[in-house]
Amino acid sequence: MNRDKNKKNSLLKRIIITFSIFSIFVCAIPSLKVSAAKEPPKLNSNGVALMDATTGQLLYSKNPDTHYYPASTTKILTALVVLENAKLDDKVTVGKKPPTVDGTAIGLKEGEVFTVEELLLGLLMESGNDCAEALAEHVSGSNEEFAKLMNKRAKEAGATNSNFKNPSGLPDPDHYTTPRDLALIMKDAIKNPDFIRIDRTYSLQISPSTIDGSRRWLNNHNYILDSKSNYYYKYSVASKKGYTTEAHFTNIISATKDGHTLITSCLDGEGINQVYGDVNKIFDYGFENFELKKLYCEGDEIGSFMVDDETKVPLLAGKDIYYCTNIADKNNLKASIDYSDPIGLEKETFNRGNVLTIAKVLVNGTEFTELDLVSGIDREFNSKKAIDNFYDENSTKIKVAITAVLLLMIFIFINKKKQIVRKRRKSRINRIINR
Numbered sequence: 280m281n282r283d284k285n286k287k288n289s290l291l292k293r294i295i296i297t298f299s300i301f302s303i304f305v306c307a308i309p310s311l312k313v314s315a316a317k318e319p320p321k322l323n324s325n326g327v328a329l330m331d332a333t334t335g336q337l338l339y340s341k342n343p344d345t346h347y348y349p350a351s352t353t354k355i356l357t358a359l360v361v362l363e364n365a366k367l368d369d370k371v372t373v374g375k376k377p378p379t380v381d382g383t384a385i386g387l388k389e390g391e392v393f394t395v396e397e398l399l400l401g402l403l404m405e406s407g408n409d410c411a412e413a414l415a416e417h418v419s420g421s422n423e424e425f426a427k428l429m430n431k432r433a434k435e436a437g438a439t440n441s442n443f444k445n446p447s448g449l450p451d452p453d454h455y456t457t458p459r460d461l462a463l464i465m466k467d468a469i470k471n472p473d474f475i476r477i478d479r480t481y482s483l484q485i486s487p488s489t490i491d492g493s494r495r496w497l498n499n500h501n502y503i504l505d506s507k508s509n510y511y512y513k514y515s516v517a518s519k520k521g522y523t524t525e526a527h528f529t530n531i532i533s534a535t536k537d538g539h540t541l542i543t544s545c546l547d548g549e550g551i552n553q554v555y556g557d558v559n560k561i562f563d564y565g566f567e568n569f570e571l572k573k574l575y576c577e578g579d580e581i582g583s584f585m586v587d588d589e590t591k592v593p594l595l596a597g598k599d600i601y602y603c604t605n606i607a608d609k610n611n612l613k614a615s616i617d618y619s620d621p622i623g624l625e626k627e628t629f630n631r632g633n634v635l636t637i638a639k640v641l642v643n644g645t646e647f648t649e650l651d652l653v654s655g656i657d658r659e660f661n662s663k664k665a666i667d668n669f670y671d672e673n674s675t676k677i678k679v680a681i682t683a684v685l686l687l688m689i690f691i692f693i694n695k696k697k698q699i700v701r702k703r704r705k706s707r708i709n710r711i712i713n714r
Contacts, residue, residue, distance in 0.1 A: 317568070317607075320560040323553035324528075326546035328458035329565050331603035332466050332533060333540065334648075335437065337459065338569050338603065339561060344440055346455040347546035350521030351383075351406045352531045353448030355461075357414065358399055358477070359468045360428050364418045367396040367473065377412040382449060382523075384409040385497065388490050396477065397485045403478045403519065404499040408447040415446040422446060433460065436467045450525040461531050461544040469517050469533050469540070478517045479504055503532055503555060510555040512562060516540070520551075528554045534562050541565045568606055574614040574640065575600040581638065581652055584620040592635070593655030594618075600640055600650055615641045618652060628660045 319329075319339045326347045329339040337343060373391045378384075385407040387393075395417065401410035415425035422445050429443040438460030444451045456464075468474050482498045501518040502510040514534040521529040528548035534541055543561050548554035575581070579596040586592050604612050618638035629635065634651045641647060 319564050322557040324545040324548040324557050326458040328462045328544045329561050330462040330542045332542050333571060333601045334603050336603045338565055343459040344457050348526035349448055349456045350523045350526035350529045351448045352461060352519050352521045352529045354402050355468050355519050355531055356429050356464050357411050357446040358403055358474055360432050361414045361418055362471055362473055365395045369395045371398055371413055371417045373413050374416050377409040380408045380412050382408040385495055390490055392489045399477050400497050404480060404497045411447040437463045448521055450523050458544045458546055462542045465531050465533055465542050475517050512559055530554050532558055536566045539571050569603050570606050570609055571601055571603050574602050581616055586624050594652040595655045597651030597653045602642055613643050626660055629654050630657045
């Protein structure tokens, strides 16, 4: 009996110990899952920017406004300019200069004819410098004229601290960008679905040469997009890498996870392994630690004002406003809007959706961005309202004028009456005398 009892107690103890160990292990697992890196990782590249693609906020940076040679990441801007200034099915005849360009090339020959889309594939997949120059000549006639379009488009993207001299990224003392500027250029590029489609193409054969009938295979060398590559990042959307002895290794990548898109630019990296390692680390840091919050929705009523005594005009948000916040601070996020009522619209006709004023969006009391406030109604200023408005604005003067006119009319009437009476009296006197 005692032996059986001891066995039962021993078994019970083992069960309790095992359950306790299991409970400790299970409780430890969630803490491992939710723990996110609070500090950004150490990176090899000398110039780095981690940017939210929706708002343009820098979430992490390392020398973000320092000038670096971009190498072939230049071709992101080249592709964007071409897509906005040419049609994909345009025919391009290769001139004398593109086949002689230095650096990587797909072997274009003078006189060959390709479509813009085929040359864009060669530009982004194979990083063909010959494709870059052929496209530049097609759009602008020369590299020099095309560079003017590049610089104009870069500034429109907000990249005001860069200068571009050629469409390929070949070294030039006056050809430079910054991590922030390069990220801003990619931010605009990924808005174009043709850019993403072409940039993500894995492999294809383009049309036969119009000179010797040979065919060319194009393969994508942006390895971060390739699921079979050791450098693959599963959330990557678009990418362009580059290298020259002057620029060292460069890369610009966008990635999307759970609807949140980030951009990472890496400039002046020591080697391809280090640069791709930087990209993976900084993206993981960004997705684990930051969250995109919608502050205002397009069409939200922000306020209203009286355009006249009878008409109340709702002021609506003209677009969605987002803010990227550190997850640790998201519960402390306070947004507000500061604006003044529109003025000078009393005599204006406007429609729903017309911008009436511009507001400042504040986050925790600091100005973050601007927001167009649009009319929530149609309002017609017609002749009746014009008359009513005129009367409202000049009512005192009008009353004085009417009173003056009435007094004048009374005066004239009385004076006329007196004249009639005098004439009648004079007439009676004359009749009496004549008798």
